[in-house]
Amino acid sequence: MTKYRVNKTKYIDQTKTVSFNFDGKSYHGFEGDTLASALLSNGVHLVGRSFKYHRPRGIMSCGSEEPNAICQIHEDTDLTEPNVRATEIELYEGLKASSQNCWPSVNFDIGGINNFISQFIPAGFYYKTFMWPKSFWKKIYEPLIRMSAGLGKSPTKPDPELYDHKHVHCDVLIIGGGISGIIASKIAAKNNLKTILIEDKNILGGSTIYQKNENYKINNNYSSEWLDQEIAELKKLDNLTIKTRTSLAAYHSYNYLLAKENISDHLPLDKRNVGIRQRLWKIRADKVIVAAGAIERPLVFNNNDRPGIMLSNSVKKYLDFYGVSCGFNNVIFTNNDSAYETAVSLKEKGISVEMIDIRKKSNSKIVKNAEQLGVKINWNSTVVNTFGLRKINSVEIMNLSEDGSNVVGDKNKINCDCLAISGGWTPMVHMHTQSGGKLDFREIDQTFIPNEIDKNHINIGSCNGDFEIEEIINNTNKKVKNFLKVSETEFDNISVLNSKELDKRNIWLLPNFISEGKCKSFIDFQNDSTANDIKLALREGFKSIEHVKRYTTTGMATDQGKLSNMHALGIIADTAGVKIGTLGTTTFRPPFTPLTFGSIVGRSVGNFFDITRKTSIHEWHIQNRAKFENVGQWKRPWYYPINDEGLHNAVQRESKAARDSAGILDASTLGKIDIQGTDASEFLNRVYTNAWSKLGIGKCRYGLMLNEDGMVYDDGVTTRLGENHYLMTTTTGGAANVLSKLEDYLQTEWPELDVYLTSVTDHYSTASICGPNSKKILKKIFPDKDFSDDAFPHMSYQNDKIDEINCRIMRISFTGELSYEINIESKYGKSLWEKCIEAGKEFKITPYGTETMHLLRAEKGFIIVGQDTDGTMTPIDLQMDWIVSKKKYDFIGKRSLYRSDTIREDRKQLVGLLTDDPNEILEEGAQIVSDMSKKPIEMIGHVTSSYFSPNLNKSIALAVVKSGKKMYGQKLIVPMENKNINVTVSDSVFSR
Amino acid sequence: MFLINCPYCGERDQSEFSCGGEAHIIRPKQPTELSDDQWAEYLFMRKNIKGVQFERWNHAHGCRKWFNMVRDTSNDKIHAVYKMGEKPPVE
Ligand SMILES: [Zn+2]
Numbered sequence A: 001m002t003k004y005r006v007n008k009t010k011y012i013d014q015t016k017t018v019s020f021n022f023d024g025k026s027y028h029g030f031e032g033d034t035l036a037s038a039l040l041s042n043g044v045h046l047v048g049r050s051f052k053y054h055r056p057r058g059i060m061s062c063g064s065e066e067p068n069a070i071c072q073i074h075e076d077t078d079l080t081e082p083n084v085r086a087t088e089i090e091l092y093e094g095l096k097a098s099s100q101n102c103w104p105s106v107n108f109d110i111g112g113i114n115n116f117i118s119q120f121i122p123a124g125f126y127y128k129t130f131m132w133p134k135s136f137w138k139k140i141y142e143p144l145i146r147m148s149a150g151l152g153k154s155p156t157k158p159d160p161e162l163y164d165h166k167h168v169h170c171d172v173l174i175i176g177g178g179i180s181g182i183i184a185s186k187i188a189a190k191n192n193l194k195t196i197l198i199e200d201k202n203i204l205g206g207s208t209i210y211q212k213n214e215n216y217k218i219n220n221n222y223s224s225e226w227l228d229q230e231i232a233e234l235k236k237l238d239n240l241t242i243k244t245r246t247s248l249a250a251y252h253s254y255n256y257l258l259a260k261e262n263i264s265d266h267l268p269l270d271k272r273n274v275g276i277r278q279r280l281w282k283i284r285a286d287k288v289i290v291a292a293g294a295i296e297r298p299l300v301f302n303n304n305d306r307p308g309i310m311l312s313n314s315v316k317k318y319l320d321f322y323g324v325s326c327g328f329n330n331v332i333f334t335n336n337d338s339a340y341e342t343a344v345s346l347k348e349k350g351i352s353v354e355m356i357d358i359r360k361k362s363n364s365k366i367v368k369n370a371e372q373l374g375v376k377i378n379w380n381s382t383v384v385n386t387f388g389l390r391k392i393n394s395v396e397i398m399n400l401s402e403d404g405s406n407v408v409g410d411k412n413k414i415n416c417d418c419l420a421i422s423g424g425w426t427p428m429v430h431m432h433t434q435s436g437g438k439l440d441f442r443e444i445d446q447t448f449i450p451n452e453i454d455k456n457h458i459n460i461g462s463c464n465g466d467f468e469i470e471e472i473i474n475n476t477n478k479k480v481k482n483f484l485k486v487s488e489t490e491f492d493n494i495s496v497l498n499s500k501e502l503d504k505r506n507i508w509l510l511p512n513f514i515s516e517g518k519c520k521s522f523i524d525f526q527n528d529s530t531a532n533d534i535k536l537a538l539r540e541g542f543k544s545i546e547h548v549k550r551y552t553t554t555g556m557a558t559d560q561g562k563l564s565n566m567h568a569l570g571i572i573a574d575t576a577g578v579k580i581g582t583l584g585t586t587t588f589r590p591p592f593t594p595l596t597f598g599s600i601v602g603r604s605v606g607n608f609f610d611i612t613r614k615t616s617i618h619e620w621h622i623q624n625r626a627k628f629e630n631v632g633q634w635k636r637p638w639y640y641p642i643n644d645e646g647l648h649n650a651v652q653r654e655s656k657a658a659r660d661s662a663g664i665l666d667a668s669t670l671g672k673i674d675i676q677g678t679d680a681s682e683f684l685n686r687v688y689t690n691a692w693s694k695l696g697i698g699k700c701r702y703g704l705m706l707n708e709d710g711m712v713y714d715d716g717v718t719t720r721l722g723e724n725h726y727l728m729t730t731t732t733g734g735a736a737n738v739l740s741k742l743e744d745y746l747q748t749e750w751p752e753l754d755v756y757l758t759s760v761t762d763h764y765s766t767a768s769i770c771g772p773n774s775k776k777i778l779k780k781i782f783p784d785k786d787f788s789d790d791a792f793p794h795m796s797y798q799n800d801k802i803d804e805i806n807c808r809i810m811r812i813s814f815t816g817e818l819s820y821e822i823n824i825e826s827k828y829g830k831s832l833w834e835k836c837i838e839a840g841k842e843f844k845i846t847p848y849g850t851e852t853m854h855l856l857r858a859e860k861g862f863i864i865v866g867q868d869t870d871g872t873m874t875p876i877d878l879q880m881d882w883i884v885s886k887k888k889y890d891f892i893g894k895r896s897l898y899r900s901d902t903i904r905e906d907r908k909q910l911v912g913l914l915t916d917d918p919n920e921i922l923e924e925g926a927q928i929v930s931d932m933s934k935k936p937i938e939m940i941g942h943v944t945s946s947y948f949s950p951n952l953n954k955s956i957a958l959a960v961v962k963s964g965k966k967m968y969g970q971k972l973i974v975p976m977e978n979k980n981i982n983v984t985v986s987d988s989v990f991s992r
Numbered sequence B: 001m002f003l004i005n006c007p008y009c010g011e012r013d014q015s016e017f018s019c020g021g022e023a024h025i026i027r028p029k030q031p032t033e034l035s036d037d038q039w040a041e042y043l044f045m046r047k048n049i050k051g052v053q054f055e056r057w058n059h060a061h062g063c064r065k066w067f068n069m070v071r072d073t074s075n076d077k078i079h080a081v082y083k084m085g086e087k088p089p090v091e
Helices: A035-041 A110-116 A125-129 A136-148 A179-190 A223-234 A312-320 A338-348 A365-372 A430-434 A469-484 A531-539 A545-552 A565-576 A597-601 A618-623 A647-660 A680-687 A735-749 A774-781 A826-843 A850-859 B036-044
Strands: A013-022 A025-031 A046-049 A056-058 A070-073 A081-085 A096-099 A162-175 A195-198 A240-243 A246-252 A256-262 A276-290 A294-296 A309-311 A329-334 A352-357 A376-378 A381-387 A394-400 A407-415 A418-422 A425-427 A438-442 A447-451 A457-459 A522-524 A627-631 A634-639 A663-666 A671-676 A700-706 A712-722 A725-730 A756-759 A764-770 A796-802 A805-811 A819-825 A908-915 A927-929 A939-949 A954-962 A971-975 A980-986 B003-006 B010-013 B018-022 B052-058 B066-072 B077-083
Touching: A013 A035, A025 A035, A046 A070, A046 A096, A162 A179, A162 A597, A179 A195, A179 A223, A179 A240, A179 A276, A179 A469, A195 A246, A195 A276, A246 A276, A246 A430, A276 A469, A276 A597, A294 A312, A309 A312, A312 A329, A312 A338, A312 A418, A329 A338, A338 A352, A338 A365, A338 A418, A352 A381, A365 A376, A381 A407, A425 A447, A430 A438, A430 A457, A457 A469, A522 A531, A522 A565, A531 A545, A531 A565, A545 A565, A618 A826, A627 A850, A634 A647, A634 A850, A647 A663, A647 A850, A647 A939, A663 A826, A663 A850, A671 A680, A671 A735, A680 A725, A680 A735, A712 A735, A712 A805, A725 A735, A735 A756, A735 B052, A735 B066, A764 A774, A764 A826, A774 A819, A774 A826, A796 A826, A819 A826, A850 A939, A850 A954, A908 A939, B003 B077
Parallel strands: A013 A096, A162 A195, A162 A276, A195 A240, A276 A457, A309 A418, A329 A352, A329 A418, A352 A376
Antiparallel strands: A013 A025, A046 A056, A070 A081, A070 A096, A246 A256, A256 A276, A294 A425, A381 A394, A394 A407, A438 A447, A627 A634, A663 A764, A671 A725, A671 A756, A700 A712, A712 A725, A764 A819, A796 A805, A805 A819, A908 A954, A908 A980, A927 A939, A927 A971, A939 A954, A971 A980, B003 B010, B018 B052, B052 B066, B066 B077
16 A cells, blocks of 8 residues: 555455556556546656646546546557546556657656747737748648647557447436435436436445535435435336446437447456447437536636646545545645535544635634644635646745735745645536526626526536535425426435535635736646636637637637636636626537547448448359449449459450440449329429420330439439339439439429339349340340330330249440340349340350440440539530420429520530540549630639540540530640640540 | 427437428429529528528438428427428417
8 A cells, every 4th residue: 555545445445456557657556546546646646748838737636627637548559549537547457548748758848848938829829820921831830730739649540449329218317426316316216217327437426425524414424324325225226227437428409318338448458358348328318307516616826737736626535535645735725615625534534734715714614623623724815826846845825905806915835745726616517508508607606507498407416506415405306306296205304414605705816926927827727728818818809708718729628628617707707897697608519528439430330331232243243353333332343354454454345345246234223213103204294304295105215304403413214114104213323312302392392293202223133235236135035025126126115024034124225335224123133144144155245344334325425414414514514405395384493494694605514525645545523724824724624534435446535614515626725733635625425 | 419200200310300491482383484583582592590490301211201390490499390281380
């Protein structure tokens, strides 16, 4: 046992030693410790350097509000994690942690030089200094800022841990397992409500669980003993789920909450193979009871940031809960009674303590108690300075003037090794405000407390501004009864003894004899902003709290200003001479404490990141070594290389085969929508630009679909299967959007139409066979069918059977080549495909992928929606005037085709581009210019599709060019990084 | 995260729905007779107010039905949901 472990408590198992490593040095703690309590038990206070000035900083608190003790754990391993608070890390064997933001070491820190030049880095320094010259930004400023801005290191490898999400519903969710949360849980669960209690610590009870003070008794027992019994009873209740190590991350509207459960973070690394590391709970609660507690405020005075300066209640918890004394020579600096509980605890264990109180006097029971124990109290005093390089060794105090605005009298030096500070309490209203709740300002103790108008949640305990145990119990009982509509509870007649605070005094920025500019009075410890920074921002004209916050970075660190926001507001209010209540607060945003990325994404990683859609022919493609391309969620064969063939050679071979003999394409991914109903023809008339009423049964037609703004949205071939029955195909990527757009029109604009839409994309597989020999191959598969042009013309379909299985044969073409598509129920897709391959063998049928398909259609000037169009192209821009019906009265987008903007002649229009050097292939996306001499050079268009055509033996490209229609034959330039490529504008149809 | 009462399915999580913007904008029956300005008014102009707003919602990952919602954008309170074609409730 180290000399700082002065007290035996039931929360620390002193028979179980745990060894750990901090900053390369080995230490021992006990089971039950946090990293922070274990370090303190070894006398280690200095745990990091501050962000901006690199000042030495020590452990300040014992919870999630910790601004200084921010660690990197398991550095240089896959499991490394930055920005973890030492106060929240449960100690385990083999834990390896290191200070963040200090190089080369906490004790010798090069960035500490900033501390000496700190007068030159005031608020807004980065904004002011790194503005100009602009050329300095990339090479000088950015690397400089990046080097000095260090909030930990990211892991370099994928996270090996598993994370989980869980959805739950409950009648009542209680956030916080302190005394008020326990009372509420008991009332809820005992009244047949399905209740969940979450608590971020590993044990229930909050700060009451270690309170053993004569002044705070419940039913004549110490409050801790009473609460112990309550917890024991609580654990027996059936309809209550208690989740410890679970912290609330976010409170969204309609009582939807996210909570993060730590499952294995407290276990030694070799015992973590239990499965899941963290689980994110997604809770929808009928009623929410927030019992989140309160955070102790620091005090703002000169040099208030040395290691050894800690929050008073944390000093008490380290002593009474962990058995660790943070110092042997303690000074407590306070403006309220709660710090006297710390004093009494210390004194009762024989540890030296002296009080400095800014109040003039107090006669409350707890203060009297401390006095009786012989604690010296310096009334009406303030700390004006602190000393000690790596740990505090003394403080200088002075008396306050009558109004508290100044110091008077002589300086008095007190030696100490720990300075506990308490500036009162701030209710944790984060949850309340996240849910949309508003706040009221309470003058008497300068706190924001919840203003409850929402009927679905309440705040109880100290987060509701009830700080004394008597009011906590009574108000909690009353509010919960009312909220849950319970008439009586076991807490109705309870006897509570408690010391009442009688005197209050608050000074946001404590006065000093040293001039303001020379004081370092920190407000935000993590982001290193001082009272001066706030005042400077106000002098420079910032008024809104949100602006001051961003300019000074106060409250912008990973702790979201849990300790700093109130002081920032107070100092602004004092300086500007207004009331805090009129300033409003900054917005508290989720998450309350940082979440790991793992817990956010849960199982949606790797193969589960997104759905992968495969056609029924996929296995064949793999066996035939296809390279795949992602089209939406679909995996489509991109090309089928033979031996070590690259993309270019494979595509040249595939497209030549398709034009010379036969090629086969898996077209199953195209969207398919089954359209039925007596108004199906009329419906198509309204959604496509061309006319549909006269399409015969058994015939196919290409259609172009616009948005209401006249821009091309989708295209595809639709087949009339029957009088009132059509099969529409859409682009692969657009299928879902087209269906929902059509549904939208049907349900909201044209409910009178008798039309039903069903997505059948996955129902059918499609083999598309093209090339001059395709007819012969089809004849082999369907020997009885007449494939003559008269019997089976272009743009028609026929039903047939393969081995007794129904299929549809469509004679349609996307390549300009003779081609047939066979649709069959998906489960037969692969056997259909294999049959086609077998039948095509003698014609050297060649499977081809999307790249060859794109090349073949480009030779014919067919567009691909989404490649040659980008949501700004009308059919007229695409030179597809032929498909826009002049006769139809209306269709989606028709009116927009003659808006003043869409009839402009200098719109970008689709044209062909031929390179002067036929072997030069343009880059897709390359810009096009006509005049290189006039600066800035005007870019008049860009290349949308580009290929080398083996069938035409030259490079071809599609492009959109301003006024392109009028530029046929004109020379343009495609400037590239190293050269300018000369091109000639041509018709977009390269081969008829 | 809202809890939305689909008029066809009942209460479901917001993640099942998608919002389709302002409600009660009727597609003109005779677009060809409208001036550019009138057509643009229908096509582009949408309100985005702080307060009570009428919105179109689609139960996209559910029954796929479109319906209307009255929502206060300042506090996300949903005052009413009603089927397409039904009259909006009067305040
Ligand atoms: Zn529904």
